[in-house]
Amino acid sequence: MSTSPQRLARFALFVLGVSLALAGACYEAPRQDGYYRCSDDSECGEGGLVCDDGVCCSERGTPLCLARVLDGGTCADGGTATRYFRDEDEDGYGNLTQPTLRCALPESIRVVTNSDDCNDNPAAGGSLFFPGAPEQCDGLDNDCDGQFDEGFDGGVYYRDEDNDGYGDTAQPRILCRPSAGYVAAPDDCQPLNPRVYPGAPEECNNADDDCDSYADEGVTETWYRDADGDGFGRQDMRQQACVQPPGYVANSADCDDLNALNNPDALDVCDGVDNNCRSGVDERPDCGGPADLLLLASTGARGAVDTRANFSGLNPSCLRFWDGGLPESFSASNVWSGSRPTSHAAWFEAPGTWDLTRANNNLAVRFDHRMAGNGNPPWSPHRQPVIILCSESGFARYVPAMDGGTNPLLPYAGVEVNTVLPIGRGSAGGWIERSNALDLRHVKRVEILIEPSDAGTPNVSFDVNFIKLGFQ
Known part of the structure; x- marks a missing residue:
């Protein structure tokens, strides 16, 4: 069955009526005798009202918007708008990044006329940050003056991981007071080595221990x-x-x-060379003979021998290696001890040879002595002490001359013997020389011969204490 045009028209009018009825039931026009609360213009309907400071109003009619800025930047009363800044943390200081132009002081939001706040976020402790706020020890700018923690001790500190008192320059931290693990002194060149820091003592290790870019200086x-x-x-x-x-x-x-x-x-061995590095050639005393023969003890080049024979001062040769002799000792560094009424010889040997031809080269002999177990006279009556110079090819024997032509110079007990023997001068100086092909340029050994008297017992013993023995 077909639908007639009349029936379709009646149906359309019915639908329109229902729609209008429903729309009228859902919409309520704003009241003209007051304000409706709002958050934006869409909540104020289609009657030409706008949302201003949380209420619906009219820019030029009724109810008039008192705070809203009109196009052109003017107010409804013809006045000039004021620039306000949001103050969300309500500390009396506004946020420069949230400005707003108003013709009246807003009631829906917290605003102020300054923009001096440096932290307006309540969730970040904004109420503690404003111009003139007290500084806290927190590393932050509480009073908004561009500085932090001023008024507290401290400042920049550096991480000190090795606890040597110096910090790592690459790990600074701003602190209002010293903190554990941080120090004020920087420049630790090895932050993990407690032995290395500025001013540390240098060690011999080919390393820079004191952080001055040099190694081992001073050591x-x-x-x-x-x-x-x-x-x-x-x-x-x-x-x-x-x-x-x-x-x-x-x-x-x-x-x-x-x-x-x-x-x-x-030793200077008289070879035309500066052997001993003393800026001289063949100088005394080494070349001419040592100044102190007693020092030869350190080289083992001295000793003594009991020849077990009696020479009466007329020994046929040098005595150190006398066949049948018995070694004697030095009981101290300068004390020669012996026994038996026989000829005894102490010897002092050169490590090389001595040249005794040099001018003014004299042998000084000074000693005292004690004897026990013998009678008077305690010494053999021949002239003594006898001094013998030995070379590889021969020897020279020096015997004391007679005192006034009658008595030999005998070293009696308790009497000090002090003689100076001029070398190579014949009988000069009270000595008689008897030589056997002695080469004075190559003297190897000095020997001193003494002989206790055999008038007493065979148990005689003596000590000779050398006070001076050497060339001068």
Whole structure:
């Protein structure tokens, strides 16, 4: 069955009526005698009202919007709008980033006319941040003056992980007072090594212990090249190091680093060379004979012998290696002890040879002595002490001359013997020389012969205390 046009028209009118009825039931126009609360313009309907400061109003009609700024920046009463700033934390200071223009003081939001707040966020403690607020020890700018924690001790501190009192410059921290693990002193060049920090003592380790960019300064020593291995180095061949390098020594006094026999400890052997590095050639006393023969004890080049024979001062040769002799000892560094009424000889031997031809080269002999177990006279009547100089080819025997032509110079007990023997001068100085092909340029040994008297018992003993023995 078809539908007529009349029926369709009646149905459409019915639907329209229902729709209008429903719309009228849902919409309520704003009252004209008051304000409706709102949050934006859409909530104020289609009657030309707008939302201003939380209420619906009219920009130019009734009810008039008192705070809304009209187009052009003017107010409804013709006045000039005021710039306000949001003050969300309600501390009396506004947020520069949230300005608003109003013709009247808003009631729906908290505003102020200044923009001086540096923290307006209530959730971030904004009420504690405003101009003039008291500074807190928190590393923040509480009073909005561009600084933080002013008025407190401290400032920039540095992480001190190795607890040596100096911090890592790369780990600073702003603190209003010292904190555990942080120090005020920076510049620790090894933040994890407690032995390394500015001012630390330098150690011999090829490292910069005091953070001054230098290693081992102040602990290095100067070492000198010792090419010949004699323990003395060359002054002009040096090296700085805190550990002794191989082939180097601390002493720089060597004058000949190519010959180990020439050094400050050597003897001058009269060879035209400065053997002992004393800036002289063949100088005394070494070349002419040592000034102190007693010091030869350290080289083992001295001793004594009991010949077990009686020479009456006329010994046929040098006595150190006398066949059948018995060794005697030095009971102290300068005391020669012996026994038996026989000829005894103390000997002092050169490590090389001595040249005794030099001018004014005299042998000084000074000693005292004690004897026990013998009668009077205690010594054999021949002239003594006898001094013997020995070389490889022969010897020379020096015998005291007669005192006034009648008595020999005998060293009686308790009497000090002090003689000076001029070498190579015949009978000068009260000595008689008897030589057997002695080479005075190469003297090997000095021997001193004494002989107790055989008038007493065979148990005689003596001590000779040398006070001076050497060339001068």
